[in-house]
Amino acid sequence: MSNETILELKNITKSFGDTQVLKGISLSIRQGEFITLLGASGCGKTTTLRIIAGLETPDNGNVYLNGTDVTTLQPNERNVNTVFQNYALFPHMNVFSNIAYGLKLKKVPKQEMTHRVEEMLELVQLAGYGTRMPSELSGGQRQRVAIARAVVNNPQVLLLDEPLGALDLQLRRQMQIELKRIQKRLQITFIYITHDQEEALNMSDRIAVMNQGTFEQIGTPNEVYYHPRTSYAARFVGTANLIPGRISRIEGQTAFVDVSCSAAGPAVQLPACITGRQASLVRPGQAVTVSVKSENIRLQKEPGSGLRLAVIEKNFAGGMLRISLDGGTLGELSASRQGIDAAFEAGEMVTADWEPEHGVLVDLEGTDSQSRGPAAAGREQDA
Amino acid sequence: MLSRQASQEAAHTVNAAGRKRNRWWMTVMPLYLFTIFFVALPIVYLFVLSFLTRAQTWGVVNEFTLDNYLKILKPVYLNTFKESFQMAVLTTLGTLFIGYPFGYLMAKLPKKTKSLMMLCVVIPFWTSALMRMYGWIILFRSNGLLDKVLMGIGLTDSPLKLLYSYPAVLVGMVYSLLPFMILSVYSSTDKMDWSLVEAARDLGATRWTAFFTVTIKMTLPGILSGIILVFIPSMGLFFIADILGGGKVMLVGNLIQNQLQSGRDWPFAAALSVVLMVFTSMMIWIYRKATGVKDLEGLL
Numbered sequence: 001m002s003n004e005t006i007l008e009l010k011n012i013t014k015s016f017g018d019t020q021v022l023k024g025i026s027l028s029i030r031q032g033e034f035i036t037l038l039g040a041s042g043c044g045k046t047t048t049l050r051i052i053a054g055l056e057t058p059d060n061g062n063v064y065l066n067g068t069d070v071t072t073l074q075p076n077e078r079n080v081n082t083v084f085q086n087y088a089l090f091p092h093m094n095v096f097s098n099i100a101y102g103l104k105l106k107k108v109p110k111q112e113m114t115h116r117v118e119e120m121l122e123l124v125q126l127a128g129y130g131t132r133m134p135s136e137l138s139g140g141q142r143q144r145v146a147i148a149r150a151v152v153n154n155p156q157v158l159l160l161d162e163p164l165g166a167l168d169l170q171l172r173r174q175m176q177i178e179l180k181r182i183q184k185r186l187q188i189t190f191i192y193i194t195h196d197q198e199e200a201l202n203m204s205d206r207i208a209v210m211n212q213g214t215f216e217q218i219g220t221p222n223e224v225y226y227h228p229r230t231s232y233a234a235r236f237v238g239t240a241n242l243i244p245g246r247i248s249r250i251e252g253q254t255a256f257v258d259v260s261c262s263a264a265g266p267a268v269q270l271p272a273c274i275t276g277r278q279a280s281l282v283r284p285g286q287a288v289t290v291s292v293k294s295e296n297i298r299l300q301k302e303p304g305s306g307l308r309l310a311v312i313e314k315n316f317a318g319g320m321l322r323i324s325l326d327g328g329t330l331g332e333l334s335a336s337r338q339g340i341d342a343a344f345e346a347g348e349m350v351t352a353d354w355e356p357e358h359g360v361l362v363d364l365e366g367t368d369s370q371s372r373g374p375a376a377a378g379r380e381q382d383a
Numbered sequence: 384m385l386s387r388q389a390s391q392e393a394a395h396t397v398n399a400a401g402r403k404r405n406r407w408w409m410t411v412m413p414l415y416l417f418t419i420f421f422v423a424l425p426i427v428y429l430f431v432l433s434f435l436t437r438a439q440t441w442g443v444v445n446e447f448t449l450d451n452y453l454k455i456l457k458p459v460y461l462n463t464f465k466e467s468f469q470m471a472v473l474t475t476l477g478t479l480f481i482g483y484p485f486g487y488l489m490a491k492l493p494k495k496t497k498s499l500m501m502l503c504v505v506i507p508f509w510t511s512a513l514m515r516m517y518g519w520i521i522l523f524r525s526n527g528l529l530d531k532v533l534m535g536i537g538l539t540d541s542p543l544k545l546l547y548s549y550p551a552v553l554v555g556m557v558y559s560l561l562p563f564m565i566l567s568v569y570s571s572t573d574k575m576d577w578s579l580v581e582a583a584r585d586l587g588a589t590r591w592t593a594f595f596t597v598t599i600k601m602t603l604p605g606i607l608s609g610i611i612l613v614f615i616p617s618m619g620l621f622f623i624a625d626i627l628g629g630g631k632v633m634l635v636g637n638l639i640q641n642q643l644q645s646g647r648d649w650p651f652a653a654a655l656s657v658v659l660m661v662f663t664s665m666m667i668w669i670y671r672k673a674t675g676v677k678d679l680e681g682l683l
Contacts (some may be wrong), residue, residue, distance in 0.1 A: 055581050075584040088582035092600045101596075102586035153586065 005067075006031040006189050007052065007157050012061035014047055021047045023213040024061065029157070034183055034190045036200040038236065039210030045193045046085075048210075049159050052191065053082045066156060076105075081150035082159040086166070087142045089134040095121070095145050096130035102153040120148040123182060140171045147182065157189045164199065176202055197237045201225060209233040226293075227275060231362045234291035241297065241333045242362070243270075243290045247282060250274070254356045255282055257290055261307055261328035268307050272359030281364045289362050296358035297335035299323065299350045301343065306353030309333065311344050325352060426660075433653035443649055451654035460638065460655075464662075467618055467635040470556065474617040475610055477557035478564040482609060485561075486568030487602070490575070501569075504562050512559060516626045519558070523551050523627070547629030555623040560616060564609035571605025607674060615663050635659050 007029040014022040021044045029035050037045040050056040052063060054075035062071045070078045081102070089098050099120055103113045121127050124144035134142055143163060150158055163179070164172045180203050183190050194200055200207050201221045209216040209224060209232070216236075217229040228234035231242050245257035245267075253274050258267035272290045274282060282288070298306070312324040312332065320336045323344065327333040335352065344350055436446040454460065489500045507515060522528045523546040530542045545551050579601065583593035599606075621636030635655060642652035 053585055055585070074589075075581070076587045076589055080585075082582070082585045084578055084582055086576075086578060088576070088578040090579060090582070090597060090600075101583070101588075105587040105592065149586070 004031045005029065006033075006065070007191075008064040009048070009052070010062045010064070012048070012051060012058045012063070014044075014051065014056065014058050021213050022051075022058070025213070025215055026061075027208060027215065027218065029189060029191065032187050032189055034180070034192065034203060034205045036192045036194060036204040036207045037210055038194060038197060038200040038207050040195055040236070043210045044213040045210050046161055049082070049161055049191065049193055052157065053080055053159055054078050055082075079153075079156045080159060081153050081155040082161065083143075083146045083150050083163045085161045085163070087134075087146040089142055089145055089149070091134055093134075094130065095126070095132050095134070095137070098134065098145055099149045099152050101149065106153075116152055117148075120152045123151070123185075124148045124178075139167055140175065143167065143175065147179070151182065151186060151188065155188065157191060160190060160192045162193050162195070164194075164196075172199070179203065201237070207237070209236055211236075227360055228291055228362055229365065231289055231291065234360070234362050239294040239334060239336070240291045241294060241327075243292065243327075243330055243333075245270070245288060245290060247284050247286045247288055249284055250282065255288070255361065257288060257359070259290075259307065259330070261309065261330050263329055265328070268305065270306065270353055270359065271356035272361050273357050274361065278361060278364055282361065288364070291360045291362045292354050292358055294322070294334045294336040295320075296354050297333065298353050298355070299335055299344065301348070301350060304351040304353070306351040308349055309352055311346050311348050311350060313346050314344070316340050325350070429653050429656055432650055433657050435650045437648050437650050441647065448650075451650045452658070454651060455654060455658055463633055463635055463638050464658075466633065470553065470624075470632075470634055471614050471617040473553055474556040474560060475614045477553065478561050478613045479606070479610065481557070482561055482564030483568050483606065486565040486605070486609075487572045487598075489565070490569050490572035504565050508562065513622065513626070515559065516555060516623060519551070519555055519627055520546060523554075546627065547631055549628070549632055551627040552624050552632045555627040556617055556620065559620075559623060560613045563612040567609035567612060568602060568605045571602045571608075575601050603674070607670065611667055611670070614666065618659060618663055 005028050007027075009025060009027045011024045011026055012022050013020065013024050025044075025048065027035075037048060039045045047056060051058050054070070054073055054077070058071065062069050064070065065078055065080065090101065093101070096117055099117045100113055103116060108116070117130070118127070121130060124147055126141060126144050126148070129137070129141070129145075134145065137145065143166075147160075147163070160179075164175050167175060176199060179190075179192075192200075192203065201224075204221055206218060207221055207224045208218045209230075211232045217224055217233040219227075219229075224233060224237050228237065228240065234240035234242060243257075243259055245259040247255050248258045248267075248269060249256050255272045255274050256269045257272055259270050260267040270290070272288070300306075307327070307330075309325040309327060312326050315322045315324070320338065321340055323335045323337065325333040325335065333352065432443065433451055434447055434449070435443045436448050436450075438444045455464075489497060489504075492500060520527075524530075525542040525544055525546065527546070529545065530539070533539045533543070534541075575598065579597050580593050583597045584590070588596065618634075619636045619639075621634060621640045624632045624634045624637050639652045639655045639659070642648045642655065646652075
């Protein structure tokens with residue numbers, strides 16, 4: 001991955017009728033990067049992708065590809081290719097012709113075309129499938145053809161719109177690995193859309209969490225997971241508990257937050273870390289929200305300095321034991337543990353707290369697309 | 384004892400299955416009866432009639448002959464077939480050139496406008512076809528509406544004498560068969576997966592290239608069913624040529640009608656009909672073989 005910016009979005013807005021789908025988003029993507037737009041359906045991620053592809057024109061703002069403004073260029077005039085959600089393979093052409101479609105339009109000599117298509121078939125492990133029709137392929141195979149058809153054109157940026165959405169879990173895992181392998185080998189910039197946080201965390205160099213037409217946070221999987229900037233990002237990536245409170249005092253990098261689980265009840269002091277940029281934004285007496293990942297909630301039977309809560313139920317799934325806690329006015333809190341055994345039973349009272357570094361203050365600043373330009377996001381990434 | 388019981392049981396199940404089949408028969412029976420009485424038998428009757436001899440005054444004599452078919456080989460009748468075929472081809476091309484863009488654009492309209500347009504296409508069916516043809520007379524006749532407008536704006540200085548000519552018949556044919564083409568093209572365009580066009584554009588195709596390499600191919604079933612729906616009737620339609628051609632344009636349909644009514648030669652009319660039927664069936668067969676399209680929008 002180089003530091004060269006290949007694609008830049010600047011203050012893009014887009015409305016369909018009365019609904020504003022994109023509210024001025026900015027993003028800069030570096031050559032060779034695997035970036036994921038992560039968000040629930042309707043958050044504007046597909047529209048963003050379509051604007052990059054040229055299938056949609058933004059109302060305001062610009063798209064720069066390799067430094068050139070391509071905002072008003074037709075899809076066929078930009079060196080960007082898309083892997084569509086439903087694959088969109090041409091049903092009247094066989095696999096070979098599907099993959100060769102783009103090359104044919106570019107009038108690539110026949111011999112070179114055959115060579116390149118066959119190379120692609122090999123890359124996606126479909127060697128010998130050239131004469132099959134799309135209808136004769138399985139979902140996973142169609143997916144591979146769709147990838148090959150886009151990649152064969154050597155795009156500067158490859159756009160993938162939930163490419164694995166229609167596949168079953170096992171195949172999806174396998175394709176995740178394969179996509180990553182293809183991306184590493186070809187050194188093509190990938191812009192990947194998904195609503196699946198695991199997929200995003202597994203594959204991406206950077207994740208842009210999207211919500212209602214803005215970027216909530218842009219950062220590495222690590223940053224987004226461990227240091228969510230907003231409550232939305234915290235809830236969307238990993239299971240986070242969002243606990244409201246008021247800062248009582250600040251000691252160096254740690255803020256102590258008064259939290260109480262009933263309107264009249266006594267407040268308990270719990271810690272949260274203050275990361276670099278936040279120092280200037282917090283002061284004692286301020287109302288804040290602390291995000292704590294469920295696996296970071298510490299539980300013990302003995303009364304202590306934490307919140308005293310009742311266990312509602314225990315639930316074992318996927319190697320993790322999820323413990324639901326009655327948080328009173330805080331709502332239901334959840335803690336998780338590796339393995340099946342936990343010394344707590346439903347109805348028992350436990351004390352919950354966490355390490356200072358596991359409490360993350362969220363919603364202190366605006367979302368990424370409002371507060372900081374793409375250049376700033378890029379700089380932070382490099383630091 | 385045991386085996387007898389078993390065989391009784393077996394007989395029982397066979398009986399049950401038999402009853403079930405009986406009931407199934409009852410539901411489809413009306414369909415079969417309808418087809419036999421109103422489609423198959425008339426065709427058989429037509430076929431038999433075409434080999435019989437014409438009676439001196441009225442009706443037919445039960446005498447086998449091939450004369451009716453040999454008569455068709457006369458240049459005057461062969462020429463009628465040739466002319467009909469030519470008219471049918473021109474009509475089909477005419478409806479295709481107007482109907483394809485029409486049906487295609489109609490499918491791309493927003494939902495509300497779409498149903499309004501659909502209504503406009505279908506409304507003419509609510510009035511008699513004959514009346515609509517008389518409408519064209521008002522437009523086409525000497526010093527009629529068309530002439531007045533053209534002469535009024537100075538494009539022509541004398542009446543065009545369009546009525547009772549070949550072009551008038553062609554316009555009438557295209558006009559009356561156009562909805563079939565529009566609706567066929569519309570139904571296949573409406574089903575179109577537009578992400579295919581986007582994929583083509585994304586892979587470097589211009590609007591036109593995408594249209595010719597993807598859209599046309601995906602709407603081919605609609606085009607073909609439209610062609611069949613227009614071509615077949617245009618071989619046999621007679622009243623349009625009668626009304627707008629004024630007897631100057633003679634198509635197979637007119638020939639059959641003449642033989643049946645004024646000529647009173649039923650066997651010859653039957654032979655002409657059989658030949659027309661065989662000819663159009665062959666055309667469809669060749670067409671399907673040539674294009675390889677299997678799904679014709681539910682047709683055939």
